[in-house]
Amino acid sequence: MPNMPRPIVDIHTHVYPPSYLDMLRARKTVPYVHDPPSGAASRLIILSSDDNPSIPLDQRGRPVDSSYSDIAVKLAFMRWHGITTSVVSLANPWLDFLAPDEAETWAKRINDDLEVLCARVNREADPEGTRALHEKETLFAFGALPLSAPSAGIIAKEIARLKTLPHMRGVIMGTSGLGKGLDDPGLEPIWAALADTETLVFLHPHYGLPDAAFGGPDATDRYGHVLPLALGFPLETTIAVTRMLLAGVFDRFPRLKILLAHSGGTLPFLAGRIESCIAHERKFIANGGDTRGPQRSVWDVLKTNIFLDAVVYGEAGLKAAVHAAGGADRLLFGTDHPFFPPLDGKEDGEWLSVTTNYKAINSSFGDEDVAAVLGGNAVRILDLK
Structure with missing residues (x-):
C-alpha cells in the first residue's frame, strides 16, 4: 500500500x-x-x-x-496490503462447544500452537532481533479460553498462564460466556482474573439472533448470510455489552478492558438511547424500584473500559465509533481476514473488506490520527515490542 x-x-x-x-x-x-x-x-x-x-x-x-490455516498465506496477505503486524486469534466458535473434560487440554494446545507460531515467524523475520517493528512482518496473538471447563478456577489458571507467554496480548471471547451470556454471575471470577491480570478481552460475536428475527429458515434460503452477519452479529455484540452494563459488571471491575469487534456493533449509535432508557427505568432504585441498576454511564464505560476495532466498512459508522470512544486514540485497524475474500476468486484480487476500511480511515482523520488508528494505537495499547 x-x-x-x-x-x-x-x-x-x-x-x-x-x-x-x-x-x-x-x-x-x-x-x-x-x-x-x-x-x-x-x-x-x-x-x-x-x-x-x-x-x-x-x-x-x-x-x-x-488461507484459514496456512500462515504463509497470512503473511502474503499482509505484504500485499502493507500490514506489518497481525494479532491473530482463533475464529468463532473458539472452544465454547467442547465437553468440560476436554476444554482445558484444548485451550492449552491451541494457545501453545499460537505462541509457537508467532515465535517462529518473528524469529525468521528478524534472526538478529535488530529490525524495527515496521520493517518486518510480525505476529502476536489473542489466546482462547476453556469456557466450558468444569470450574472457573481452570479458566482463571489459563488466563494467568497466558500472561507468561511472550507473544500473547489478550484473549478472544464470544458473547455466550459460560453459556448464559455476559451478565451471568458465574463469570464474576473470570472478570476478576481478567481485570487483575490486566488482560485485554477481544469480544467477538458468533451466535447472532434467532432465525425468527429474520423471517425463519426461508429467509436464509433467499438471502444467505446477509441478515445474520450484517445485522445479527452487530446486534449480538450490542446486547451482550449492554447486559454487562446493566448487571453492574463495569461497576465492580473498573479495570476491565474490552476490545469490541466490528466497531462495537450498534453500541456507538445506540449509546444515547440506552442511557436514556436506563435513566427512566422504574425498576431501578434511582426511580423508586428495587434493582440497583448500573452506577456508571454508557459514555463513561465506552471512554474508559472499551476499545473499538475499525472494521465497520464505512465513514459514517467509523465517525460514530470515534465519537462514542471519545477520540481516535481508542480505535484499532482490522481486516477480518480470511473472511470476505476477493469476489473474483483471484489471490491478488481486491479484498473489499480491507480497502473499504482503509478508505474510511483515510477519509475520516488527519494524518496523525490515521497513523494512530492504523498502527500506533495498537502498539501502545497492546505493548507490541
Missing part, C-alpha cells in the same frame, strides 16, 4: 490452527468440517443455520482453503 504510515497493525485477523481443524473434522455436529469425497474444498459449518438437512452436505457452510 503506497503512502501509508507504518507500522500498520491488524488486530482483527483469524487463523484456525491445523490441530483445531483436525478436531473439527472428527465431529459430525456443529461446528464441524466436512471434506467432500469429490476432492472439492473442505466445508466449514460453524453456524447452526448452515446445518440445514435440506442443503446437500457438500454445500453446507463455507468453503475453506489454505
Whole structure:
C-alpha cells in the first residue's frame, strides 16, 4: 500500500490452527468440517443455520482453503496490503462447544500452537532481533479460553498462564460466556482474573439472533448470510455489552478492558438511547424500584473500559465509533481476514473488506490520527515490542 504510515497493525485477523481443524473434522455436529469425497474444498459449518438437512452436505457452510490455516498465506496477505503486524486469534466458535473434560487440554494446545507460531515467524523475520517493528512482518496473538471447563478456577489458571507467554496480548471471547451470556454471575471470577491480570478481552460475536428475527429458515434460503452477519452479529455484540452494563459488571471491575469487534456493533449509535432508557427505568432504585441498576454511564464505560476495532466498512459508522470512544486514540485497524475474500476468486484480487476500511480511515482523520488508528494505537495499547 503506497503512502501509508507504518507500522500498520491488524488486530482483527483469524487463523484456525491445523490441530483445531483436525478436531473439527472428527465431529459430525456443529461446528464441524466436512471434506467432500469429490476432492472439492473442505466445508466449514460453524453456524447452526448452515446445518440445514435440506442443503446437500457438500454445500453446507463455507468453503475453506489454505488461507484459514496456512500462515504463509497470512503473511502474503499482509505484504500485499502493507500490514506489518497481525494479532491473530482463533475464529468463532473458539472452544465454547467442547465437553468440560476436554476444554482445558484444548485451550492449552491451541494457545501453545499460537505462541509457537508467532515465535517462529518473528524469529525468521528478524534472526538478529535488530529490525524495527515496521520493517518486518510480525505476529502476536489473542489466546482462547476453556469456557466450558468444569470450574472457573481452570479458566482463571489459563488466563494467568497466558500472561507468561511472550507473544500473547489478550484473549478472544464470544458473547455466550459460560453459556448464559455476559451478565451471568458465574463469570464474576473470570472478570476478576481478567481485570487483575490486566488482560485485554477481544469480544467477538458468533451466535447472532434467532432465525425468527429474520423471517425463519426461508429467509436464509433467499438471502444467505446477509441478515445474520450484517445485522445479527452487530446486534449480538450490542446486547451482550449492554447486559454487562446493566448487571453492574463495569461497576465492580473498573479495570476491565474490552476490545469490541466490528466497531462495537450498534453500541456507538445506540449509546444515547440506552442511557436514556436506563435513566427512566422504574425498576431501578434511582426511580423508586428495587434493582440497583448500573452506577456508571454508557459514555463513561465506552471512554474508559472499551476499545473499538475499525472494521465497520464505512465513514459514517467509523465517525460514530470515534465519537462514542471519545477520540481516535481508542480505535484499532482490522481486516477480518480470511473472511470476505476477493469476489473474483483471484489471490491478488481486491479484498473489499480491507480497502473499504482503509478508505474510511483515510477519509475520516488527519494524518496523525490515521497513523494512530492504523498502527500506533495498537502498539501502545497492546505493548507490541
